[in-house]
Amino acid sequence: MTSLSKTILLVDDDQEIRDLLNTYLSRAGFTVRAVGDGLGFRASLALEPADLVILDVQLPDEDGFSLCRWVRQHPRFAHVPIIMLTASSDEADRVIGLELGADDYLGKPFSPRELQARIKALLRRAQFGQERPVSDVLAFDDWRLDQVSHRLFHLDGEEVFLSGADFALLKLFLDHPQQILDRDTIGNATRGRDLMPLDRIVDMAVSRLRQRLRDTGKAPRLIRTVRGSGYLLAASVTPHLGNAV
Structure with a gap:
């Protein structure tokens, strides 16, 4: 570039x-x-x-x-x-x-x-x-992610605008569904710096993404914590034909 x-x-x-x-x-x-x-x-x-x-x-x-x-x-x-x-x-x-x-x-x-x-x-x-993906829109749980505009849509019609860091982290999870991602992998995606402990950077980034996804209960359903290992997206991801909404 x-x-x-x-x-x-x-x-x-x-x-x-x-x-x-x-x-x-x-x-x-x-x-x-x-x-x-x-x-x-x-x-x-x-x-x-x-x-x-x-x-x-x-x-x-x-x-x-x-x-x-x-x-x-x-x-x-x-x-x-x-x-x-x-x-x-x-x-x-x-x-x-x-x-x-x-x-x-x-x-x-x-x-x-x-x-x-x-x-x-x-x-x-x-x-x-x-860069244009194979499918513009990915579907997971009750959400649709438009990979071109970086917009996130819920089935109830809510539209969420993602920051670059939010999009990068969500895309990382969607590219590796049902897989445990360790903190180093997530830290690289969210551009954590050594001015702050890596675990703090990662936990903050995941917490912010959970808020975007309405996944803020005591036991998050979509992005699950795997103690001692990292985080996991507990959802299937499929290409979505047509618009995100």
């Missing part, structure tokens, strides 16, 4: 950081749009889509968490990968960002080279998710 023609929307109130990353990422072949607050971010994304968002947590008018939530709830942007930047060393910030649907996070100060590597990894994953 080449970075050419890939557009990055950078949101940070620090002018020096915006100038630095604009220069660095532009030299790497990306098209960069940079804004300094939440209002500018909403306007820029509504005006023109982006392939990836770099979102600072602390902004003058609106925090990055609420903006991340807004992106994930918006049908047009729900699939866009988000990297959150945080100046706080508090693990709670990273947990909140991941729970809201951020795909990755990076603490300040950071290396532009490391940021570029994470950008490329997320764009590769997004491109892989957009």
Whole structure:
């Protein structure tokens, strides 16, 4: 995958950081749009889509968490990968960002080279998710997953928009139904980082996906915990002809 023609929307109130990353990422072949607050971010994304968002947590008018939530709830942007930047060393910030649907996070100060590597990894994953599958729609339990739009549909008509990380994890389970997936395998799919214990990353990702699938009882029915081993999707998966709904 080449970075050419890939557009990055950078949101940070620090002018020096915006100038630095604009220069660095532009030299790497990306098209960069940079804004300094939440209002500018909403306007820029509504005006023109982006392939990836770099979102600072602390902004003058609106925090990055609420903006991340807004992106994930918006049908047009729900699939866009988000990297959150945080100046706080508090693990709670990273947990909140991941729970809201951020795909990755990076603490300040950071290396532009490391940021570029994470950008490329997320764009590769997004491109892989957009490759046309043999069947556009997969059926499992009472759900239908549209693999092209990354939208999830329940038989009762509810439509769920998945983040990139949610889609990657669900697709992993659907590709391996009735099989135990260990934490290392799931961690690779959800892009866990060594800044947080792998088990915590995996458990959070699975918990978030269970919420999407209404599988939140004391004994989850769809995604089951196999103690000491990992998780298992307890459902048959079949190609679904026609639309997801």
